[in-house]
Amino acid sequence: MTIRLSNIHLSLDEEEATLPEKTAQVLKVLPEHIQECKIVKKSLDARRKNRIHFVYAIELSLPPEEGKKVIQEAPAGLQIEEVLGQPIPAPVIIKRKPACRPVILGTGPAGLFAALKLCQSGLPPLILERGKEVPERVKDVERFWSDGTLDPESNVQFGEGGAGTFSDGKLFTRLHDPRVSTILNIFSRFGAPAEILYLQKPHIGTDRLRRVIMAMRHYLEEQGAEFNFQTKMTGLKIIRDHLQGIVVNDQKEIAASLLLLAPGNSARDTFQMLFQAGVAMEGKPLAIGLRVEHPQRLIDRIQYGPSAGHPRLPPAEYQLTFRSSRGRAVYSFCMCPGGAVIAASSENQGLVTNGMSLFQRNSPLANSALVVSVGLDDFGGKEPLAGLEFQRRWERKAFLAGGGTFWAPAQGLLDFLQGRDPSSLRKTSFKPGLTPARLEECLPAFVVESLREALPHFNRKMPGFSSAEAMLIGVETCTSAPLRILRGEDFQSLSVRGLYPIGEGSGYAGGIISSALDGRKGAEAYLKTLGVSRV
Numbered sequence: 354m355t356i357r358l359s360n361i362h363l364s365l366d367e368e369e370a371t372l373p374e375k376t377a378q379v380l381k382v383l384p385e386h387i388q389e390c391k392i393v394k395k396s397l398d399a400r401r402k403n404r405i406h407f408v409y410a411i412e413l414s415l416p417p418e419e420g421k422k423v424i425q426e427a428p429a430g431l432q433i434e435e436v437l438g439q440p441i442p443a444p445v446i447i448k449r450k451p452a453c454r455p456v457i458l459g460t461g462p463a464g465l466f467a468a469l470k471l472c473q474s475g476l477p478p479l480i481l482e483r484g485k486e487v488p489e490r491v492k493d494v495e496r497f498w499s500d501g502t503l504d505p506e507s508n509v510q511f512g513e514g515g516a517g518t519f520s521d522g523k524l525f526t527r528l529h530d531p532r533v534s535t536i537l538n539i540f541s542r543f544g545a546p547a548e549i550l551y552l553q554k555p556h557i558g559t560d561r562l563r564r565v566i567m568a569m570r571h572y573l574e575e576q577g578a579e580f581n582f583q584t585k586m587t588g589l590k591i592i593r594d595h596l597q598g599i600v601v602n603d604q605k606e607i608a609a610s611l612l613l614l615a616p617g618n619s620a621r622d623t624f625q626m627l628f629q630a631g632v633a634m635e636g637k638p639l640a641i642g643l644r645v646e647h648p649q650r651l652i653d654r655i656q657y658g659p660s661a662g663h664p665r666l667p668p669a670e671y672q673l674t675f676r677s678s679r680g681r682a683v684y685s686f687c688m689c690p691g692g693a694v695i696a697a698s699s700e701n702q703g704l705v706t707n708g709m710s711l712f713q714r715n716s717p718l719a720n721s722a723l724v725v726s727v728g729l730d731d732f733g734g735k736e737p738l739a740g741l742e743f744q745r746r747w748e749r750k751a752f753l754a755g756g757g758t759f760w761a762p763a764q765g766l767l768d769f770l771q772g773r774d775p776s777s778l779r780k781t782s783f784k785p786g787l788t789p790a791r792l793e794e795c796l797p798a799f800v801v802e803s804l805r806e807a808l809p810h811f812n813r814k815m816p817g818f819s820s821a822e823a824m825l826i827g828v829e830t831c832t833s834a835p836l837r838i839l840r841g842e843d844f845q846s847l848s849v850r851g852l853y854p855i856g857e858g859s860g861y862a863g864g865i866i867s868s869a870l871d872g873r874k875g876a877e878a879y880l881k882t883l884g885v886s887r888v
């Protein structure tokens with residue numbers, strides 16, 4: 354029988370290989386009775402700096418009698434439960450075949466996981482993607498980072514894998530949905546390391562993620578899905594509130610009665626087109642701010658104290674929150690230990706920062722976004738496209754402040770805090786380069802004021818955070834979609850039948866896993882309309 358045991362601790366100096374032996378001692382069973390021992394959860398407890406340790410949950414196979422005895426006589430303080438086998442899912446049966454082939458827009462996590470679900474149900478879709486395949490896209494992005502030449506259709510936001518391709522690849526979500534473990538299993542099946550299945554905060558890095566995404570495409574193609582790259586949706590054909598077709602590249606029309614729409618949060622021209630086509634949408638609050646970059650060893654020292662530098666410790670992370678005197682939320686977002694600050698623009702004349710890392714997280718620098726909440730009243734109420742124009746306005750200011758060549762404006766954190774002119778800049782990971790600038794000129798006054806109020810507080814929480822070793826880089830504007838494409842309980846647009854807005858860009862997710870989850874749920878909702886007996 355299989356039992357799950359939680360709350361097993363290992364010190365930094367204890368080898369993971371000792372887990373079965375240690376467990377046998379705790380449970381008072383013979384080590385040879387443990388037939389299998391699998392880690393199902395692993396987290397780091399660094400709350401007490403003099404007692405940093407790992408915490409595990411494991412699953413063990415024991416002979417039935419031994420297992421029952423262990424559960425009945427569990428020592429106090431140990432959480433033990435029997436693991437029951439999962440029922441084998443019944444096969445999917447589609448009762449009605451759709452008139453047209455289903456279409457998916459976008460190859461980000463939402464689009465890819467919707468495609469996997471449709472293929473699994475015997476309905477391989479047509480997939481439209483404005484950007485290029487990973488290898489060509491990587492070349493375009495490398496060129497942008499080296500000389501500032503932006504391709505507005507092939508960049509950090511647009512192309513195979515969506516925004517996730519150049520991401521930090523943090524694969525966790527706060528959502529509790531049984532599909533999350535299915536999604537992680539799928540990532541693992543396509544090449545993500547097995548540890549993502551049990552780490553509390555799984556991370557894969559942009560290098561591994563690129564390979565996983567290409568492996569998913571090859572599999573989907575084998576299942577009959579058809580990928581069309583450099584194919585941008587530029588119009589919709591809607592007749593009597595029903596989707597009839599999709600115009601691509603301003604030329605060709607594709608007959609379609611279903612579109613799973615997963616455009617990501619930066620497809621501003623697409624949002625404008627959808628708005629003009631009468632698709633119901635509304636403005637959504639957002640957050641903007643700056644990226645902060647520190648030496649990783651400083652963050653390690655702050656977070657790990659005397660244990661900093663221990664070979665078993667990963668580069669340290671942090672999460673900071675603050676409520677300003679005017680009620681604004683100020684918080685760190687998308688923290689990238691051992692990573693790089695990157696230029697993530699998709700529009701000419703607009704500078705957007707973000708963060709990424711490799712699987713190894715071995716850069717000497719740590720970064721995160723420090724952002725301030727922005728409400729609808731800050732940019733003109735519920736008018737659907739107002740948030741998008743607000744983002745653009747500050748991205749343009751940052752672009753100009755950086756010199757108009759995609760060099761980013763930057764300032765030492767203390768200079769920003771004290772309103773001083775920028776002095777010399779520290780070593781950075783940002784490419785193509787940084788221009789010393791007064792960052793207060795690249796952000797609304799209320800954002801500057803809130804950040805200046807929050808930074809001393811952050812320094813109290815993490816002494817050394819607001820120090821001469823920290824540098825700020827501007828501006829971080831694309832933390833979420835600036836609008837929501839309205840949909841009903843059935844996932845269909847409130848104004849166009851057959852249109853299923855999904856993922857981050859449609860306003861229903863934020864992050865790789867939640868977007869993948871929303872994509873899968875969107876596909877399930879569509880399958881229900883076909884009379885599927887199990888989805």
Ligand SMILES: Cc1cc2nc3c(=O)[nH]c(=O)nc-3n(C[C@H](O)[C@H](O)[C@H](O)COP(=O)(O)OP(=O)(O)OC[C@H]3O[C@@H](n4cnc5c(N)ncnc54)[C@H](O)[C@@H]3O)c2cc1C
Nearest residue numbers: 459461463483515516517520522523586617856857864865
């Ligand atoms: C640098 C960076 C780092 C990140 N790090 C993390 C992280 O560590 N963890 C995490 O959870 N999240 C991270 N994110 C966020 C995450 O990548 C997104 O939440 C996620 O990719 C959203 O998925 P999506 O499928 O909804 O949209 P996207 O991934 O944005 O995909 C949308 C796709 O649609 C395509 N498209 C848009 N318009 C059209 C059109 N008109 N016609 C055809 N195709 C179109 C785009 O080209 C794009 O490929 C990061 C994002 C960035 C930019």
